[in-house]
Amino acid sequence: MSSPGSSCLLVLSMVLETQALTPTHHLTTTDVARLQAVLSQPFTDLKSAYYSVVGLSKLGILVADETCQFIKSNLDPSSVESLFYAAEASQALSGCEIPVSNDTRDLLLATVSEDSTASQIHQSVSALSSLGLPLASQEVVSALKARISKEDNVLTIILALQTASRLSQQAELGDILEEIEDLAARLDDLSGVYLQFEEGLETTALFVSAAYALSDHVDMEPPLKEDQVIQLVNSIFSKKSWDSLSEAFSVASAAESLSNNRFHVPVIVSAQGPAAISHSQPFLRLQVTDVLCQPLSSASVLVESASTSSSKSAILSQAPFTLRDEVFELNFMASQPASGYYQFSVAIAGDSRFVANHVELKVKVSTRVAINNMDLSVVDKDQSTGPKTTRVEYPTKAKAPFMADSHQNFAMAFQLVDETTGVELTPHQTFVRLHNQKTGQEVVFVAEPDSKNLYKFELDTTERKTEFDSISGTYALYLMMGDATLENPILWNVADVVLKFLDEEAPSTIQAKTLYTPKPEIQHLFREPEKKPPTVVSNAFTALVLSPFLLLLILWVKLGANISNFTLSPSTFLFHIGHAAMLGLMYVYWTHLNMFQTMKYLAIIGSLTFLAGNRMLAQKAVKRYTFVASKQTSGAFSFRIIIHRWRRKFKYYSILFYENWIKNFSH
Amino acid sequence: MSNSVFSVISRFVEEYRSSTPNKLKVIDAYLLYILLTGVFQFLYCVLVGTFPFNSFLSGFIACVGSFILAVCLRIQINPQNKRDFLTVSPERAFADFLFAHTVLHLVVVNFVG
Numbered sequence: 001m002s003s004p005g006s007s008c009l010l011v012l013s014m015v016l017e018t019q020a021l022t023p024t025h026h027l028t029t030t031d032v033a034r035l036q037a038v039l040s041q042p043f044t045d046l047k048s049a050y051y052s053v054v055g056l057s058k059l060g061i062l063v064a065d066e067t068c069q070f071i072k073s074n075l076d077p078s079s080v081e082s083l084f085y086a087a088e089a090s091q092a093l094s095g096c097e098i099p100v101s102n103d104t105r106d107l108l109l110a111t112v113s114e115d116s117t118a119s120q121i122h123q124s125v126s127a128l129s130s131l132g133l134p135l136a137s138q139e140v141v142s143a144l145k146a147r148i149s150k151e152d153n154v155l156t157i158i159l160a161l162q163t164a165s166r167l168s169q170q171a172e173l174g175d176i177l178e179e180i181e182d183l184a185a186r187l188d189d190l191s192g193v194y195l196q197f198e199e200g201l202e203t204t205a206l207f208v209s210a211a212y213a214l215s216d217h218v219d220m221e222p223p224l225k226e227d228q229v230i231q232l233v234n235s236i237f238s239k240k241s242w243d244s245l246s247e248a249f250s251v252a253s254a255a256e257s258l259s260n261n262r263f264h265v266p267v268i269v270s271a272q273g274p275a276a277i278s279h280s281q282p283f284l285r286l287q288v289t290d291v292l293c294q295p296l297s298s299a300s301v302l303v304e305s306a307s308t309s310s311s312k313s314a315i316l317s318q319a320p321f322t323l324r325d326e327v328f329e330l331n332f333m334a335s336q337p338a339s340g341y342y343q344f345s346v347a348i349a350g351d352s353r354f355v356a357n358h359v360e361l362k363v364k365v366s367t368r369v370a371i372n373n374m375d376l377s378v379v380d381k382d383q384s385t386g387p388k389t390t391r392v393e394y395p396t397k398a399k400a401p402f403m404a405d406s407h408q409n410f411a412m413a414f415q416l417v418d419e420t421t422g423v424e425l426t427p428h429q430t431f432v433r434l435h436n437q438k439t440g441q442e443v444v445f446v447a448e449p450d451s452k453n454l455y456k457f458e459l460d461t462t463e464r465k466t467e468f469d470s471i472s473g474t475y476a477l478y479l480m481m482g483d484a485t486l487e488n489p490i491l492w493n494v495a496d497v498v499l500k501f502l503d504e505e506a507p508s509t510i511q512a513k514t515l516y517t518p519k520p521e522i523q524h525l526f527r528e529p530e531k532k533p534p535t536v537v538s539n540a541f542t543a544l545v546l547s548p549f550l551l552l553l554i555l556w557v558k559l560g561a562n563i564s565n566f567t568l569s570p571s572t573f574l575f576h577i578g579h580a581a582m583l584g585l586m587y588v589y590w591t592h593l594n595m596f597q598t599m600k601y602l603a604i605i606g607s608l609t610f611l612a613g614n615r616m617l618a619q620k621a622v623k624r625y626t627f628v629a630s631k632q633t634s635g636a637f638s639f640r641i642i643i644h645r646w647r648r649k650f651k652y653y654s655i656l657f658y659e660n661w662i663k664n665f666s667h
Numbered sequence: 668m669s670n671s672v673f674s675v676i677s678r679f680v681e682e683y684r685s686s687t688p689n690k691l692k693v694i695d696a697y698l699l700y701i702l703l704t705g706v707f708q709f710l711y712c713v714l715v716g717t718f719p720f721n722s723f724l725s726g727f728i729a730c731v732g733s734f735i736l737a738v739c740l741r742i743q744i745n746p747q748n749k750r751d752f753l754t755v756s757p758e759r760a761f762a763d764f765l766f767a768h769t770v771l772h773l774v775v776v777n778f779v780g
Contacts, residue, residue, distance in 0.1 A: 533715045541711040545704055545726075552700035561693045582769060590776045598773070606769065613765065617758035624757075 084123035195231035282333035427483035578609030705730030
């Protein structure tokens with residue numbers, strides 16, 4: 001009854017824990033130093049002086065007073081922008097006063113109107129405020145609101161926020177305060193890690209500083225969720241080298257506002273060095289800082305739970321870290337953890353403003369390994385005699401070499417324990433290497449632990465002869481051991497083993513496996529032409545195949561075939577020539593042409609031959625009919641009779657055809 | 668038995684010699700020529716091998732096609748078959764024979780390679 005409820009709660013807590021974001025990008029001390037260096041570059045004009053001076057003051061660094069002289073000499077009292085830079089920079093320096101005339105004041109006050117750009121309003125209001133001159137806050141608010149409604153872009157609203165933070169607290173800043181939420185909605189979420197404006201890093205950083213400046217000024221928490229704050233931290237501090245002075249300035253002011261505002265202070269937790277603990281290094285050291293890498297001394301760091309990665313059973317619970325030299329440390333080895341990886345859940349408390357104050361860390365506990373009870377033995381296969389066991393102590397080598405041939409097996413057994421606690425260990429890599437000194441050949445095997453964590457290795461010479469290429473000789477036996485959690489990886493020459501293999505067929509020297517040498521060249525074999533019969537045979541058969549033609553001519557002559565009926569008329573000549581031409585075209589087609597060309601020529605010759613042939617055959621038909629007709633009727637033949645007869649025949653047949661057709665349709 | 672076969676054959680030959688008109692005998696000689704040509708081509712293929720197989724095929728098909736067309740011509744020309752071929756005059760038969768041969772030769776030459 002209770003177990004489903006408790007497991008549900010456990011699942012829920014685990015889910016809640018995994019959803020809290022922690023910063024993936026933050027400034028390290030070197031990054032802060034680099035930022036400082038960028039801002040400390042010698043400045044050429046008033047604008048760069050403003051960025052440098054004010055930027056460095058945000059990082060907490062005071063600038064030399066000579067800058068005041070530079071500012072005063074470069075000031076242009078007729079330009080609002082110049083007045084703004086001078087006023088802000090002089091505010092950051094100590095004891096620097098800018099002389100103000102009435103004209104300057106009037107100029108600045110006149111700029112506060114709906115017609116000026118948001119940037120101009122911001123600059124004049126900031127200058128008035130820094131120079132200690134009075135200003136009408138309500139007028140500014142209405143001018144800003146009018147400006148926002150005219151220009152809805154992100155930078156305008158950010159400048160409005162900045163300006164509003166300089167106004168008196170009695171002014172109605174509610175509408176402008178609401179703009180923070182609208183702007184926050186415009187941020188782009190990149191894969192849940194980054195949150196930034198599409199205008200870029202500088203705009204995002206300026207937004208952060210403006211939003212927190214205004215929120216602090218009106219003492220109202222900005223409508224940014226914790227995860228959003230962390231995503232903003234990731235975006236702003238992911239870039240570690242800055243293109244321009246203004247970008248560096250924006251990052252510095254964002255960093256300052258995130259470390260010093262009244263509502264959200266993101267906490268950066270990082271382990272000092274690798275998060276690895278051993279007996280020589282028993283303390284887990286953590287640096288807990290804000291985004292400017294300033295240590296949070298007021299924090300109290302607590303391990304909520306520490307459990308092994310595999311079993312999830314808690315080793316530690318609610319253990320506090322002690323602060324020493326701005327570093328929080330915890331003696332984890334005091335809890336005597338076994339070697340391996342541990343999942344730490346750390347909570348940083350002490351200030352309600354802390355954001356991302358639950359951190360998950362992976363800590364490695366490493367140890368030294370000791371080899372116990374290394375027993376080497378040679379066992380007879382048929383088990384006729386008992387095994388001879390020799391014990392070897394690390395790191396010495398066995399005095400006598402071991403012999404193993406086809407009747408014997410070589411065996412090795414050992415135990416691996418933690419040096420201090422005596423707990424059995426199973427490292428990731430336990431190898432047994434046999435190295436033949438003469439040939440340079442080496443064979444590596446894996447030693448496996450049995451159920452009682454006792455490592456065993458057996459070498460059967462007949463079974464393994466392929467790995468050794470059946471080369472007999474003296475092999476040096478090494479034990480290799482390593483693991484990520486071991487401080488002392490081991491390479492130990494345990495003994496020499498003399499192996500004898502039967503039927504030694506291998507070459508005396510081993511050629512190193514040549515994988516990257518050029519391979520033998522492949523000669524391309526062209527397709528061999530098919531075997532043709534000898535020319536004599538084909539010639540003989542050609543003659544044989546052509547011989548029936550002779551027979552035909554002989555038979556025709558015998559039968560009395562003649563061309564006596566050859567009518568000498570142009571159409572016959574044309575027909576015969578055309579026919580011969582067609583046969584010639586066939587030969588030319590076989591030797592030179594393709595089908596398309598042949599069809600072309602055939603069309604021409606064929607149509608000529610057809611017309612001529614038609615004529616010739618018609619004349620022949622006429623001749624035949626008149627011959628028949630003259631045989632039947634005495635009297636001169638008349639061509640007209642033939643035509644008349646044909647017409648009659650044609651009429652007869654056409655009538656017959658139509659009669660049949662009508663009959664089909666009447667049914 | 669062989670006696671009767673021999674007598675049948677000799678009677679057939681005698682009748683052939685006497686009753687077939689000369690024109691048909693001319694065509695029969697041509698048929699014999701075509702037949703022998705085809706047989707000799709086939710003999711070569713059987714004895715020596717089918718190496719240029721496409722050539723063999725085209726030659727053989729030429730012989731077979733020519734034989735068939737000549738047989739058709741013979742049937743159509745034969746005066747005894749006049750009743751079956753009233754619309755086809757001998758000249759028409761010959762013209763058909765020539766046209767069909769043109770097509771056959773085109774195909775054969777294309778295939779002989």
